[in-house]
Structure formats: structure tokens, C-alpha cells
Amino acid sequence: MPRRRRQPKKKPFKSLLRVLPALGMNYPCTGYLLHRPRRDESVVMVLEKTGLIPTGKGKAATCSAELVDQALAEMFALGLHPDIKIHLTAQNGGLLEFLSALKKAVPWAQNLGESVFIELCERLVAARMVYRETSDKSWELNRCSTAMSIDQMYKDIRGLWNIAEFELYEIMGGYEEEDDAKGPSNTMDDTMDVEMTDAPPIALEGDVEEENIREGVRQMNIMNRANPRSYWYRSEDA
Template identity: 85%
Template sequence: MPRRRRQPKKKPFKSLLRVLPGLGMNYPHTGYLLGQPRKDDSVVTALEKAGLIPTGKGKAATSSTKPVDEALADMFALGLRPDIKIHLTAQNGGLLEFLSALKKAVPWAQNIGESVFIELCERLVAARMVCRETSSEPWGPNRCSTATSIDEMYKEIRGLWNIAEFELYEIMGGYEEEDNANGPSNTMDVEMTDAPPAALEGDVEEENIREGVRQMNLKNRMNPRTYWYRSEDV
């Protein structure tokens, strides 16, 4: 009898929500934080590589969130550094440029794609803002370091955290960007004579998205409940 082909083992889903700090945050109940489970996986893997959570079977699900909490708090604190904050108000700047500069300053974030980092920041701030709206003591002592750091950053930049920019970024396909930060793909190399390199095309597309956001000069909506989480995430 012919041997039955062994089915490839499925990689276990690395839940980002299990390693994120919870005090003072209100996360969605979708089972994962970002738009797709693979994006959560990529962030967890980056945190593992940085030594912020232990690696190995089952360890990420039970590890302490304190190192991750401190890393995320430091990340948002970096957003107030003058050389990063200036990107919010620069002539050709904006929220996306600000987050791009912030990513470059965060060592562990070098292992995730830029679109994943942008969505991570959006969702973490959203989680804090929803908690602030729904908690009876949003400013009490029961806040993780990440929540406190988000409060300090948001107090400084407030109106410049333009949710409409995130939505336009998503509409124009920004969150669908392939995450190539985890290493090269297994596709065959094909010699191209006239076409520009794929990396260059991606850079041009990213810049077009940012330029579109800048020129539209979008304003925040008045009711934050309509944009902290969208559609099924509410």
C-alpha cells in the first residue's frame, strides 16, 4: 500500500494579546490585536528575538508581561523625543512619517514590517482611549506603564494623532503591505531587464500613500467612539 503523505504541522498561533499589559487597556475581543493573526505572530516573534518574552512551546502564553510593558512604554516615550516628534509638524511630515521615524528608533521593531508597526501603535492607543472612556477611574494607580506612557504622549500631540490618516492608509492598502521583515521569501529569482526592482516599487507606493494623506489634510471626527475600533472590532 502506498504511504499516506504526512500533513505538515501547523504552526501554533502566537497570541499577542496574551503578552500585552492589561491594566488601563481595553483590547478587542477578536482573539488577536492586529488585522490578521500572522501580524500578531510577527510581533510576538520580534519580542521573542529581543528577549522580551521567552521562546519555546507554551512559554509565550504564560510569560510575565512586565518586560513587554516596559518596552512598549519606552517606545511611546521615544515619540516625544524632539527629533522624532518634529515629523508630526514638518512640511512634508504627518502621523505616518512620525510613526516611521519612531519605528527606526525602536530596536526590537526592526524585525517587523512598517505597516505592522503602524497598526500596532494605532491599536495600542485605541485600547488605551477606549479604557479611558469606559473606566470609572481611568487616571487611577491601576495603570500599566504602557497606558501611562500613551497618556503622556497623547497629551503632548493630541490633535496630531489624526485617526483619519489611519483610515485612509487602510483604504489605500497600507495595512495589506507584505511583511518582508522576517527574511527573504522562497520565490525564484527572475531576471528583469526593464521593470524596476520590487523594493523600489514598494517604496514609491508607500510614498504615494503618504503624499495622498498629506494633500487631503483630513480632520479628526468629533466622536472618538466611531474610530477607536472599526466595524467588527467594536
């Protein structure tokens, strides 16, 4: 009787949500933060490589969460530095250019692909905003360092955090380029950055000026929406 071939053991999924700060954050219900599990794993690998997540056995998850919380809080605080914040309002700037500049200024993010970093920032802010819009006034009291840093950044730039730019980036394939380039291995050493400046310009119907669009977004009432998860995560399934 022929011997049955033993199936190779599957590697355990390295959960990013397991080490992210939870107080004052409302993460997606999918079990992972980014739109594909392997993108979560790429962030975990970087955090391990830079020492923000202890790799030794027996290390408490709370220890990891505290280190990651501090690192993320410092990252969003750095976004308010004048040399980085200026990218939001520069002539050829915007939210994506702002996040690109922020990535270059964050030491532990150097091994992350640019699209992964952009999505990481988007989803972390989304997690905070969903919590704020679905909780009572306690959202101002019960919050981790990351949540406090996001609150300060959002208060300072407010309408310039325009989710329409993320939607456009996704439509253009920004979140897919690195996945397609790396294939299933998803190794860190060959991470390919996505430069938005190389993307072809998109014509806006009716010749509407970009500044008018930005001003309209600034004046939108984003609070008390019927389904904040659908808005911030841009998906009913999040």
C-alpha cells in the same frame, strides 16, 4: 486497505495578546490584536528574537508581559523626543511619518515591517482609548506602564493622533502590501518596509486645505461617544 495519510500537525498560534500588558487596556475581542493573526505572530517572533519574550519552556507569561510592558512604554515615551515629534508638524510630515521615524529609533522594532509597526501602534493606542472611554475615573489609577506612556503621549500631541490618516493608509493598501509581498510564509528576514513618501498624491474634493482638516480634527469631541470600540478600532466587530 490503503493507509490513511496522517495529517500534518498545525503549529500553535503565537498569541500576541498573551504577552501584552492588560491593566488599563481594552483589546479587540477577536483573539488577536492586528487585523490578521499572522501579523500578530510576526510581532511575537520579533519579541522572541530580541529577548523580550523568553523562548525557553516553563517561563511565566507574566515575566514576558512585564518585559514587553516596559519596552512598549519606552517606545511611546520616545515618541515625545523632539527629533521624532517634529515629524508630526513638519511641512511634509504627519502621523505616518512620525510613526516611521519612531520605528527607526526603536531597536527591537528594526525587524518589523513598517506597516506592521504602524498598525501595532494604532491598535495599542486604541486599546487604551477604548478603556478610558468605557471605564469610570479609575482609568487614571489602574494602568500599566504602557497605558501611562500612551496617556502622556496622547496628552502632548492630542489632535495630531488622527485616525483618518490610518483609514487613508488602509484604503491605499498600506496594511496589505507586506502581506501580499511575503505570502503565507511571513518570514521576518524578507520584511519589506512601506514608504509612504512614494505613494501617489490624493486629490481632496473641493480643494480643501490639509491644515483646515487637521484643525477640524483637533476640535472634535472624542469623549463619551456611543460606541468607542467602533470608533477606535474602526469596526463593529472588533
